[in-house]
Amino acid sequence: MKVAVAGAGAFGTALAISISATGPVTLWLRDAGEAEKLDTTRENARRLPGARLPDSITVSSDARALAEADVLLLAVPMQKLRGFLQDHRAQLAGRTLVACCKGIELETGQGPQDVIADVLPGSPLALLTGPGFARDIAIGLPTAMTLACADAPLGEVLQERLSSVTLRLYRSTDVTGAALGGALKNVVAIACGAAIGAGLGESARAALMTRGNAEMTRLAARRGADPATLSGLSGFGDLVLTCTSEQSRNYRLGLSLGQGDGFDPAVTVEGAATARAMDSAARAAGDDMPITAVVAALVENRLDVPQAMRHLLSRSLKEE
Numbered sequence: 181m182k183v184a185v186a187g188a189g190a191f192g193t194a195l196a197i198s199i200s201a202t203g204p205v206t207l208w209l210r211d212a213g214e215a216e217k218l219d220t221t222r223e224n225a226r227r228l229p230g231a232r233l234p235d236s237i238t239v240s241s242d243a244r245a246l247a248e249a250d251v252l253l254l255a256v257p258m259q260k261l262r263g264f265l266q267d268h269r270a271q272l273a274g275r276t277l278v279a280c281c282k283g284i285e286l287e288t289g290q291g292p293q294d295v296i297a298d299v300l301p302g303s304p305l306a307l308l309t310g311p312g313f314a315r316d317i318a319i320g321l322p323t324a325m326t327l328a329c330a331d332a333p334l335g336e337v338l339q340e341r342l343s344s345v346t347l348r349l350y351r352s353t354d355v356t357g358a359a360l361g362g363a364l365k366n367v368v369a370i371a372c373g374a375a376i377g378a379g380l381g382e383s384a385r386a387a388l389m390t391r392g393n394a395e396m397t398r399l400a401a402r403r404g405a406d407p408a409t410l411s412g413l414s415g416f417g418d419l420v421l422t423c424t425s426e427q428s429r430n431y432r433l434g435l436s437l438g439q440g441d442g443f444d445p446a447v448t449v450e451g452a453a454t455a456r457a458m459d460s461a462a463r464a465a466g467d468d469m470p471i472t473a474v475v476a477a478l479v480e481n482r483l484d485v486p487q488a489m490r491h492l493l494s495r496s497l498k499e500e
């Protein structure tokens with residue numbers, strides 16, 4: 181089975197390194213100059229400095245490399261996924277597509293699996309998500325993630341090929357639940373970073389994580405997901421990681437909002453657009469998503485952190 185990773189950002193590079201331990205893999209990136217540099221230096225100095233590319237990784241910017249793969253891991257940011265699929269529709273047709281991004285498309289409210297089905301209907305697809313920082317995966321620290329695939333036999337094949345000695349993949353057939361967990365934990369991480377950045381304390385963070393988890397689970401269940409998925413790696417697991425570590429870009433954006441600092445707009449922070457997309461969808465559907473609503477307001481500068489916290493605390497008292 182020929183495997184390629186599309187997108188040589190931090191995560192795509194880390195996945196290629198991990199998968200190369202058990203077989204050859206192609207790492208595809210769109211920029212020919214960057215591809216040449218990466219191939220020569222064998223280090224992604226821009227996105228994942230310090231991690232060496234093993235010889236079993238072939239670097240390419242040639243779109244034909246996409247067409248040659250049986251399985252393609254899509255490691256581009258959520259808001260760029262549709263454009264990537266449209267640009268390479270011909271090469272991607274017939275391939276098994278594994279979405280590795282976490283988020284909800286701002287314009288449509290769709291998750292990665294829906295965007296793939298929209299652009300390339302009928303493509304066999306899966307989702308790779310869960311708690312794992314690119315750097316940890318790249319240097320071989322122990323990591324467990326979720327491989328979600330509605331087609332159970334295909335899920336088993338992918339789980340077998342994409343797992344390694346240090347990257348342990350658990351299978352699920354609940355693609356909706358896994359996708360929503362991965363998307364929404366980033367929103368809660370922004371809220372937690374904002375609380376810590378504003379000096380509101382660890383108790384506030386614990387409250388946000390717990391009520392955020394309740395919000396994620398409620399929404400996922402309403403959309404047909406198994407609530408148990410949200411207690412697993414792709415939900416609770418990733419929520420814990422992202423809400424407690426400064427390695428997380430979503431958490432760091434929250435910290436900067438709480439501290440009143442600027443944040444580099446070039447950094448990939450999926451939770452910002454996802455909060456806005458989910459807030460609109462929740463309002464339209466009459467769903468109660470208070471943490472998502474305040475994060476959307478924070479990233480749109482409609483509220484500051486003290487106002488956001490006052491808003492959450494002044495809601496009517498209820499049963500847990």
Ligand SMILES: NC(=O)C1=CN([C@@H]2O[C@H](COP(=O)(O)OP(=O)(O)OC[C@H]3O[C@@H](n4cnc5c(N)ncnc54)[C@H](OP(=O)(O)O)[C@@H]3O)[C@@H](O)[C@H]2O)C=CC1
Nearest residue numbers: 187188189190191192256257258260264281282313314448
């Ligand atoms: N980093 C991490 O620890 C983890 C990330 N993820 C998820 O993986 C996804 C990607 O994140 P990450 O790798 O960190 O992001 P980065 O910002 O590090 O990299 C994004 C990559 O996507 C490429 N890209 C953007 N648009 C396109 C396009 N239209 N066509 C081709 N390539 C494109 C960029 O290329 P260029 O350099 O040319 O702009 C860049 O290489 C996100 O959804 C994230 O949530 C999931 C788990 C862990």
Ligand SMILES: O=C(CO)COP(=O)(O)O
Nearest residue numbers: 310311312313428429430
């Ligand atoms: O999803 C991640 C870890 O599981 C990475 O989180 P950030 O995108 O916030 O850096």
